[in-house]
Amino acid sequence: MIQIHNLQFAYQAEGFRLRVDELAVKQGEQVAIVGPSGCGKTTLLHLMAGITLPNSGQILSNQTELTALSDAARRNFRIANIGLVLQDFALIDYLNVIDNILLPYRINRSLKLDASVIKTAEQLATDLGIDRFLNQKPATLSQGERQRVAVCRALITSPTLILADEPTANLDPVTSSWVLDVLQKYIDEQQATLIVVSHDQDVIARLNRKVDVSAFSERLEPAGQGGAIE
Amino acid sequence: MRDSLYLAWHYVCHHRFTTLSLICSITLIAYLPAALEVIVNNAEEHFRARASSTPLLVGAKGSQLELVLSCLYFDGVYDDTLSMKYFQQIEEQKLGLSIPIHAKFKTDEFTVVGTTSDYAIHQNLQLAQGSHANMMGECVVGSHVAKELKLHIGSKLPVSSSPAFLLTSPKLRLKVVGILFQTETPDDNAILVDLKTTWIMEGLGHGHVKSAPHGSANAANYTDITKENVNSFHFHGDESDFPITSILVVPSSQKNETLLLGQYFSADQPAQIVRPQEVMDSLLEKVFMVRSYIVAIIAVVSMVTLLTISLVIVLSIRLRQAELSMMKKIGCSRFTIAMNLGCQILIILSASVVGVVCLTLVTDLYGRELIRLLIL
Numbered sequence: 001m002i003q004i005h006n007l008q009f010a011y012q013a014e015g016f017r018l019r020v021d022e023l024a025v026k027q028g029e030q031v032a033i034v035g036p037s038g039c040g041k042t043t044l045l046h047l048m049a050g051i052t053l054p055n056s057g058q059i060l061s062n063q064t065e066l067t068a069l070s071d072a073a074r075r076n077f078r079i080a081n082i083g084l085v086l087q088d089f090a091l092i093d094y095l096n097v098i099d100n101i102l103l104p105y106r107i108n109r110s111l112k113l114d115a116s117v118i119k120t121a122e123q124l125a126t127d128l129g130i131d132r133f134l135n136q137k138p139a140t141l142s143q144g145e146r147q148r149v150a151v152c153r154a155l156i157t158s159p160t161l162i163l164a165d166e167p168t169a170n171l172d173p174v175t176s177s178w179v180l181d182v183l184q185k186y187i188d189e190q191q192a193t194l195i196v197v198s199h200d201q202d203v204i205a206r207l208n209r210k211v212d213v214s215a216f217s218e219r220l221e222p223a224g225q226g227g228a229i230e
Numbered sequence: 231m232r233d234s235l236y237l238a239w240h241y242v243c244h245h246r247f248t249t250l251s252l253i254c255s256i257t258l259i260a261y262l263p264a265a266l267e268v269i270v271n272n273a274e275e276h277f278r279a280r281a282s283s284t285p286l287l288v289g290a291k292g293s294q295l296e297l298v299l300s301c302l303y304f305d306g307v308y309d310d311t312l313s314m315k316y317f318q319q320i321e322e323q324k325l326g327l328s329i330p331i332h333a334k335f336k337t338d339e340f341t342v343v344g345t346t347s348d349y350a351i352h353q354n355l356q357l358a359q360g361s362h363a364n365m366m367g368e369c370v371v372g373s374h375v376a377k378e379l380k381l382h383i384g385s386k387l388p389v390s391s392s393p394a395f396l397l398t399s400p401k402l403r404l405k406v407v408g409i410l411f412q413t414e415t416p417d418d419n420a421i422l423v424d425l426k427t428t429w430i431m432e433g434l435g436h437g438h439v440k441s442a443p444h445g446s447a448n449a450a451n452y453t454d455i456t457k458e459n460v461n462s463f464h465f466h467g468d469e470s471d472f473p474i475t476s477i478l479v480v481p482s483s484q485k486n487e488t489l490l491l492g493q494y495f496s497a498d499q500p501a502q503i504v505r506p507q508e509v510m511d512s513l514l515e516k517v518f519m520v521r522s523y524i525v526a527i528i529a530v531v532s533m534v535t536l537l538t539i540s541l542v543i544v545l546s547i548r549l550r551q552a553e554l555s556m557m558k559k560i561g562c563s564r565f566t567i568a569m570n571l572g573c574q575i576l577i578i579l580s581a582s583v584v585g586v587v588c589l590t591l592v593t594d595l596y597g598r599e600l601i602r603l604l605i606l
Contacts, residue, residue, distance in 0.1 A: 046559075049559070051558075071563070078561045079560060079561025079562075084559055084560055088552070090555075092553055093553075094241045094243070095237070095240055099240065103557075103560070104560055105233075107557050107562035107570075108560075108566070
């Protein structure tokens with residue numbers, strides 16, 4: 001599903017360097033990316049998503065070489081194939097729940113919003129127990145409910161790869177476990193791949209595999225310019 | 231574009247107070263110069279129309295502007311008078327239409343205009359109710375006078391008169407016999423009477439009227455001219471010496487106009503002849519000069535306001551960094567983000583344009599009324 005060869009990436013201004021000679025994540029795998037703060041976990045996730053480009057090396061996602069794609073093609077690939085769950089949920093305060101879930105269809109023309117997509121969104125909301133909030137704004141929801149909306153938004157395009165950055169960091173243990181249940185159920189049903197950045201040992205323990213990013217990164221003396229960022 | 235508009239619409243609806251503030255600010259910035267233009271154009275048209283309908287105005291020597299304003303627009307009082315012999319001379323020469331005007335007296339801020347029946351024909355005044363004044367002591371009032379003083383046909387209107395008259399006779403009460411249609415001209419604020427009525431107000435004529443019974447406040451203080459007593463009113467002296475404030479003249483030809491202008495050219499001549507349009511042009515030139523200063527001030531204020539609005543927009547974009555960053559991470563292009571923001575600005579600008587157009591139309595629609603209330 002994900003293959004990384006000879007990847008090198010640096011934030012030269014911050015003296016940070018990430019080097020991954022080989023890393024492969026198979027389809028259906030559930031991987032925890034771990035490591036101390038500032039070691040490059042989120043950076044690696046962004047590289048896998050094609051949000052950030054490496055200085056050198058190859059990243060293949062579902063047999064597509066991300067580094068060879070144009071900006072537009074990479075965005076279109078990402079929105080159609082990758083579901084992103086962010087730590088701070090990043091819901092839009094001026095849209096109601098259903099519009100937040102459908103957001104990917106309103107910001108990229110490669111996706112077409114039609115009645116079947118809306119039906120899927122409603123079904124996802126029902127599955128995640130937030131169907132009664134569809135017309136409410138995020139501000140009226142609890143933290144757990146907001147994260148469920150964020151999960152729905154990540155799953156609405158039926159992605160084959162879920163990248164989650166600290167998805168349970170702001171949640172209580174019960175809600176945290178519930179969100180992970182939902183993600184794992186999706187992965188099992190769709191034979192998708194789950195990669196989670198987390199510090200939470202309970203979350204890490206529930207995943208198949210652990211990748212420690214501190215083995216790939218190093219901090220140097222800060223110098224000149226930053227690395228290549230999209 | 232549809233999705234960008236959808237997102238932008240929800241954004242502006244969610245932040246409705248900020249949006250409304252921006253719309254109001256932009257609307258006002260654009261509306262002020264537009265309104266100024268409309269009002270000044272209306273006023274200009276209004277003033278010029280009145281002035282151009284009367285090619286020449288004869289009056290006692292003095293300020294030309296005061297003469298035109300008091301005798302044509304009934305604004306202020308022109309105390310210097312001419313004798314009727316000037317009117318009679320113009321009449322005898324048969325150089326065109328001439329109408330005597332006596333506009334010295336005011337009651338409740340409305341001018342009592344003594345004139346002849348030719349005035350109503352010249353100004354194209356139409357009666358909404360009643361008839362024209364056929365007798366001394368009768369009056370026809372403009373629509374605004376009738377509305378303000380709550381007058382109707384048959385109402386009695388007490389009028390101020392000269393101090394000399396006050397010493398010798400009770401005040402005169404005019405009988406309202408006609409109410410004019412609204413003309414949006416100074417005639418709306420005029421009380422039209424026969425010239426002789428103003429001479430009675432001057433104390434140049436009087437009637438032998440029995441005193442009213444004691445205890446009747448109205449009758450004790452005012453004199454009514456009625457069908458029964460009108461014949462007892464008479465004037466002392468030669469009518470050609472009686473005062474008028476001006477003569478409206480519409481020469482029948484260019485040659486006659488030149489002849490008339492030549493007659494008042496002499497420096498020792500106590501009368502003057504003016505072209506009201508030239509006098510008003512000169513006044514309006516000054517108004518336009520003031521307008522250009524106001525426009526300059528508005529332009530500076532607008533620039534400052536626009537800079538403030540730009541700052542508000544830039545700050546709001548900075549506050550939305552988390553949202554915009556999330557959109558980019560998911561797969562939104564910079565162009566789409568710019569289009570979303572552009573649509574928000576488009577909605578605000580469109581609403582402002584609609585606001586400006588509506589306000590300007592309303593100003594244009596009620597501009598004349600506004601000018602009448604503010605100026606006339």
